[in-house]
Amino acid sequence: MTKDRPVILVTNDDGVQAKGINELIGCLRDLGDVVVFAPDGPRSGMSAAITSTQPLRYRLVKEESGLTIYSCTGTPVDCVKLAVNEVLGRLPDLLVSGINHGGNMAIAVNYSGTMGAAMEGCVFDIPSLGVSLLNHTADADFSEACRLGRMVARRILKEGLPRGTYLNLNVPDIPQVKGLKVCRQAEGRWEREFMRTASPGGEPAFWLTGDFVNRIPTHPDNDTLALDSGYASLVPCKIDVTDYAYLNTLKENYELKITN
Known part of the structure; x- marks a missing residue:
């Protein structure tokens, strides 16, 4: 790392060898010194x-001017924690997680290791x-995910x-998106979430699958609709999950009144 260039921490949940993260590395290198710390x-x-019942380990995979790549035995969040606390020696100027193989729109943001790593970066006050x-x-x-990811990262x-x-x-899986829309997270849930099969011994076995269904009424500016229309979606997320709209009502109904 050099003192006059931004430090960009890159991670993912598909593994350090995945095509998505390696394409991302290529499109970010001119923006700063890239440090990859990925599962x-x-x-x-x-x-x-996070991993709390066994020790974590990491190893150096590659080192050259402007690029250092580490592989870690932990989860995406473990990678961020270990990189920030033990390896980098300073907070990076930016964390980019991805490029994920598969969408993380709507409720999937809560399950995603990709987004878990981004949230953890936010915990450390890293953009x-x-x-x-x-x-x-x-x-x-x-190609399109790299182009748009680099554009947002630069901004x-x-x-x-x-x-x-x-x-x-x-980013939708099309050769060229119609544009980028700033959206809200779609409300909805997955239905028919499992495909039932059988083990070699005849015991029931289940594969995670399903279809996402928007909640009615559907907000016209949600991310799933933008993606279905050929636009990339950009959703601002918060680590504070407090429901401030309900906070005062909850206080009135639940707080004990202490009187003399």
């Missing part, structure tokens, strides 16, 4: 999981961004983000 294998669906492409295949075309380096806010960028 040694797939960790999808880890959300904000943080998660980037996802709506394609699960190993050899997907990340964050210049302007920063509000404290406690991180960004969730999703």
Whole structure:
């Protein structure tokens, strides 16, 4: 790392060898010194999981001018914690998590290891961004996700983000998006979430699957609708999950009145 260039911490939940993170590295290198600290294998669906019952380990994978790559035995959040606390020696100027193989829109933001890492960066007051492409295949075309991810990353380096806010960028799997829309997170849930099969011994076994269904009424500016229309979606997220609209009502109904 050099003193006159921003430090960009890069991680993911698909593993350090995934195409998505390596495409991301390539498109961010001209913006600063890139330090990659990513899991040694797939960790999808880890959300904000941390490792607390066994030690973590990491190893240096590659080091050259402007780029250092580490592989870690932990979760995406473990990677951020270990990089910030033990490896970097300073807070990075930006954290980018991704590019995820598969979308992280709507309720998926709560399950995603990609977004868990972005949230953890935000906990450390690092301007943080998660980037996802709506394609699960190993050899997907990340061109548009790289272009848009770099554009947003460059803007964050210049302007920063509000404290406690991180960004969730999703890109549809098309050759060229119609544009970028700033959206709200869609309300809804997954239905028919499991496909029932059987183990070799005949015991029931279940594969996670399902269909996302928007809650009615559907807000016209939600992220799923933007993506379905050929736009990339950018959603500002908060680490503070307090429901301030309900806070005072809850106080009135639940707080004990202490009287003399």
